[in-house]
Amino acid sequence: MCIIIAKKKGIDLPGKDIIKRCWDRNPQGAGLCYARDGEVHIEKGFMQFEELDSRLEALGEEINIRESSLIIHFRIATSGRTDEGNCHPFPVTDDAEAIRAKSATADLAMAHNGVITDFSEPRSKYSDTQHFIMKVVMPLYNMNSKHDFYREEKIRYLLSKSVNGSRLVFMNGDGEIYTIGKWIEDDGILYSNDGYRGMRKMKTGKRAKLSDINGNVEWYVDGRKCSRSYFFEFLNSLKRLEEDAYDAWGNEVWSPLDGESYYVDEWRHEIYMVDIHGNEWDLMMLGQYI
Structure with missing residues (x-):
């Protein structure tokens, strides 16, 4: 945004x-x-x-x-x-x-x-x-x-x-x-x-992979509530991280090999992950990559 x-x-x-x-x-x-x-x-x-x-x-x-x-x-x-x-x-x-x-x-x-x-x-x-x-x-x-x-x-x-x-x-x-x-x-x-701000730290807590959408879902982008249409419009602007690993600021490495769903904003060098807690979906920014 x-x-x-x-x-x-x-x-x-x-x-x-x-x-x-x-x-x-x-x-x-x-x-x-x-x-x-x-x-x-x-x-x-x-x-x-x-x-x-x-x-x-x-x-x-x-x-x-x-x-x-x-x-x-x-x-x-x-x-x-x-x-x-x-x-x-x-x-x-x-x-x-x-x-x-x-x-x-x-x-x-x-x-x-x-x-x-x-x-x-x-x-x-x-x-x-x-x-x-x-x-x-x-x-x-x-x-x-x-x-x-x-x-x-x-x-x-x-x-x-x-x-x-x-x-x-x-x-x-x-x-x-x-x-x-x-x-x-x-x-x-x-x-x-x-x-x-500078790089934000990854939130903690249990995460799940993408699943079927049910009726009472609340949508968030980086912790901010939004509409379903905006959530997917923003998600569709990102590139799904399939194979490559990225070095993030702080010498951490983000990779899809751990089974999570990662997405890359190639304009701003940011990496996102879909974080699901019950009926809350958060497209969460993990940090920037080099």
Whole structure:
């Protein structure tokens, strides 16, 4: 999945090592936004880490980053084109061309982490997030003159139910940040998942092989509950580990020879295993490999 860093005013930007780790695990484009002069400035389409790193360094000469809100999104493409125009964040708009612009100003911007399966359209150049903004978020934006639907508890609840456990973040022209979904706070910074951390240790407990699906199964990806459709969409994006062994960070070796079901994310160099406890299926990340 993608990862989002959301930094509010008065907090330092994460170190370069964390930003690089986020990129390495989500290398299909990045973007950022910040507020200045009552508007949100969106810059995206960084397709190489060096481009993003250089822009962040230059931005530090233009604004006081510590005293500014900043959102950075790192993308793994699940729908739509894998190109500059489909990098996040996006202006909240129903203009199909403006939503793909590499540079834009808006009074509200949004970024998303996850898959909104109901808005994934095969063969469309637009991503599920772009469709969701144009078809759902923009009508909410137009509901009142203040365009501040993201503050209302009932609307936030409906949005959280609409995105199947995904995470959303909004930034307005005052630099205020509003999140929807379960986020991780670490040193005052909000992360949409724990992909910013180093290698995670394998969980302990009894494991079973894949078996027939019964009626009351709950689905998880790396400990986060999700829909059945998202679970298998993510599983299908991985490569089944059949023969090769992989050296993982820490000099451990993962191999299918022990009878477990291992899967490899070749983009992010991560190894997963399906962990089954009764009616709970968890596609669990074991660590990175060399």
